Amino acid sequence: MNMHIHKFEKIWLIFGVATLLVFLSVVGVSAFYLGNQPPSCLATINPEKVDTTAPFDQPGLKKVKGKEWDYELVFVASAFQYNPGEVEVPLGAKVKVLATTKDVVHGFSVAGTNINMMLEPGYISEFTTTFDKTGEFLILCNEYCGAGHHMMTSKIKVVE
Ligand code: CUA
Structure with missing residues (x-):
């Protein structure tokens, strides 16, 4: 009789430990995968070395070859400006926008579109879009x- 109880206790103990291990690995794995990265940010960057890290060492529009997009448009945000402060994009161009910040969290929303990103120090935010309407789009x-928040703008001019 005693033996039977002992056996069951052992089974439950093993079951309990196994459940705990499964739980811990699930928590551990999801914490590892999700981290605390914002979902739109795929790559990381040292925010103190933005000016010397490609492609952010050369902000602006660049034609690229052999990619699914025709141009890369690089923005560096800092309090309280974007670099470049204005940029021309040819009509119909498929553009990958890459942006990061050198200091604090900034936004990046393009008025009149659904483009709306958060730029966080240490992360590269990106999206790919085709500019198929001419005109000026305010960023x-x-x-x-901070104090200059409301003055922080840039402009994308889509030209033929
Ligand atoms: Cu930058 Cu608000």
């Missing part, structure tokens, strides 16, 4: 970043 900071 606004929609994350409060």
Whole structure:
């Protein structure tokens, strides 16, 4: 009789330990995969070395070859400006926009479009889009970043 109880206790103990291990590995794995990265950010960057890290050492529009997009448009945000402060993009161009910040969290929203990103120090935010309408598109900071927040703008001019 005693032996039987002992056996069951052992089974439950093993079951308990196994459950705990499964739980811990699930928590560990998901913490590893999700981290605390914002979902739109795929790559990381040293925010103190933005000016010397490609492609952010050369902000602006660049034609690229052999990629799924025709141009790369690089923006560096800092309090309280974007570099470049204005840029021309040819009509119909498929453009990959890459952006990061040198200091605090900034926003990157393009007025009149659904483009709306958060730029966080240490991360590269990106999106790919085709500019198929001519005109001027204002870029606004929609994350409060300090005294000059409301003055922080840039402009994409889509030209034929
Ligand atoms: Cu930058 Cu608000």
